[in-house]
Amino acid sequence: MADPILVARDLVRSYPGRRQGERLRAVNGVDLSLAPGEAVGIVGESGSGKSTLARLLLALERPDRGSVIFEDHPISHLSEARLRPLRRGFQAVFQDPSTSLDPCLRVETIIAEPLAAHRIGDRSQRRLRVADLLAQVGLPAGAGQRRPNAFSGGERQRIAIARALAPKPRLLILDEPVSSLDVSVQAQILDLINNLRSHHQLSLILISHDIEVVREVCERVAVMHHGSFVETGQTAEVLERPQHPYTRMLLDAAPRIRYPDV
């Protein structure tokens, strides 16, 4: 097997609790290894530490203990200056596109933000790249001139995906990418993610509270509970024969909706 693209070792991150001196461990000893081209889902209910884990993997926060290694670089322990050039390689799509897109900016500026940040291409090259990305995510070319509030939730998430793809990352971290969308739109976005993944040979980490979403995209799954993984394995395996009682509970709680093949 090829060297993993992303490794997390024994990650711990705690926050001050309500009472004086109390610390709440949002992430408590997570180990994770992702092979190139692989898609891993992380499921758990809200408050299980999924989003904190996403911020740690994106090097937006430093872990109290443990490390995150992206393509042999210990990104959890680099200064922001040394980290910045590496950020091209791993991008993110956040939960709610109504807050993850700056309402003041035109869509083309939003999508080109990673290109501008890394000084990739000149102005006209970036414009071409934005047009190409808009086409890839299924938006009309004229969309670039408008602002996010002119778009529906699903379209906004397409814009967020286009921005994430702009610097040609090798790893995409999706934090609840469809949970703010209508069910019919969810299927379309998941379809888009699957297509883009095979087209660009992306590695994916998909974080969701919804097991069905993970089933659509990921071959492996980790079940998160109180900041730790309680069960990991092949998605089909875990969903058919859950070992841990928490996994069984999650499965029982999920409504049985299969996404239609669009």
Next chain:
Amino acid sequence: MRAPRRLLWGLAGIVVLVLACLVGPLILSPVGDGDPVHAALLPPGTRVTVLDLSDGRTLVSPEVDLDHGEYLVHGRRRTTTVSAHDVVSKHDARLWLGSDRFGRDVLPRLLRGGRISLAIAALGAAVALLVGLGVGLAAATGGRVVDAVLMRTVDALLAFPLLLLLILVSALFRPGPTLLVAVLGLTSWMGLARLVRGQVLSLRTRSFIQAARVAGTRELRIWSLHYLPNLKAPLAQDTTLRMGNLVLAEATLSFLGLGIPASLPSWGAMIADGQRVMLDGWWLSLFPGLAITTLVISLALIGDGLQQTGDASA
């Protein structure tokens, strides 16, 4: 995007006032330069005759007769006789907004006073904007201790009655336009600082700031690309509403004799001046009062309109 109607009305009001105050005094020369003997307290619309004398004086009166080579210039209490030889020129004019106690033409004074009132309000708002922005940003980014110190200071200053503070400061220093701008600006930045701090804190939780960091955007660039443009709309809205308050505060101070010295006309000072002869010269307080009302309402309409546009785009 369609601009709300009230925004357009407000802008129209401001444009008319500002144009009138800027251009008016250039094309409109005052009728005489004050003739307290013959032209005191003439009501709006009075026709007057202006006599320029060879000794440099100018006489203004609603009633002038020519009698055997002598002009009889009638005043309310006194009639002056001037030899026709001493009259360099003579013409008729109209006092559109009447004259004051000193026989001065009110309309040009109103327009020049408007310049001062507008300039003081605008400069005061600019001072408040700079200080408020600075303090707000410092509180939002400077860490817990800086934040606590600055915000408790703001609370304390806000709790202090503004008018009392204005009067105190104005009484301690010699009144003048510069002091007025400084005092008005430095006493009205607190709300703005709070607004800026709150906006920054709320923007920080929005994920486009995180997305920018993931994109690799540098910290300074995040401020110029994301924070500041998102602050612009609430700041513009707040500043227009604040300017209305500044116009009123300036008028209040000038009314109390603590603002602009009497030699310079300002709307507040003119109202105060007219109030002493309210029964004989109602127009003296009325027109500056109307001007202030128009200005404040226009500013409020703009502020409201901006708020509507802001809500529509959010």
